[in-house]
Amino acid sequence: MMHLPENTAITAIIGVLLSLIVYLITRQYFAKNGKSDYQKKIEIANNEMLYSIRPLLVEKKVPSKEILVAVRFSTAKKYGVEQNDLYDEFSLTSDLINETIANSFLTSDEKLEFCSLLQSIK
Numbered sequence: 001m002m003h004l005p006e007n008t009a010i011t012a013i014i015g016v017l018l019s020l021i022v023y024l025i026t027r028q029y030f031a032k033n034g035k036s037d038y039q040k041k042i043e044i045a046n047n048e049m050l051y052s053i054r055p056l057l058v059e060k061k062v063p064s065k066e067i068l069v070a071v072r073f074s075t076a077k078k079y080g081v082e083q084n085d086l087y088d089e090f091s092l093t094s095d096l097i098n099e100t101i102a103n104s105f106l107t108s109d110e111k112l113e114f115c116s117l118l119q120s121i122k
Contacts, residue, residue, distance in 0.1 A: 038081065045079040046087050050095060057096065062117050065089060093118045 049071055056063055063071075068089055076083040087095070100106065100114045 041079045041081050042085050045075045045081055048079075049075050049087055049092060050099075053092065053096065054099075057100075057114055057117060060113070060117060062120055065121065068092065068121070089121055093121045 052071060052075075053063060053068075072083055072086050072088075076086055097115050097118050100111055100118070103111070106114070
């Protein structure tokens, strides 16, 4: 069994040091969890942007860059993230092109048509 020193000042200093160690460890743990929550918000916001643009492409309509900026601003505000952390026009169109190419329900001609529509946004 551990014997605590008789001196209360030493006991208080040891208690403060141990409290500080516990504080630093828990702060580090919660900081890591906070970052992952933010990353999840960004992923959800980026997916929402993709889902909002996709129906326009099916109708062979291309949103202007101003519309994409407005969608990004609104989505960032909705999820409480920075606009700079969300997809820009290049990333958004690149992911949509990737989804189009990977879609097995479209013919080759339809895929190329959708991809050329998306290229006009970049």
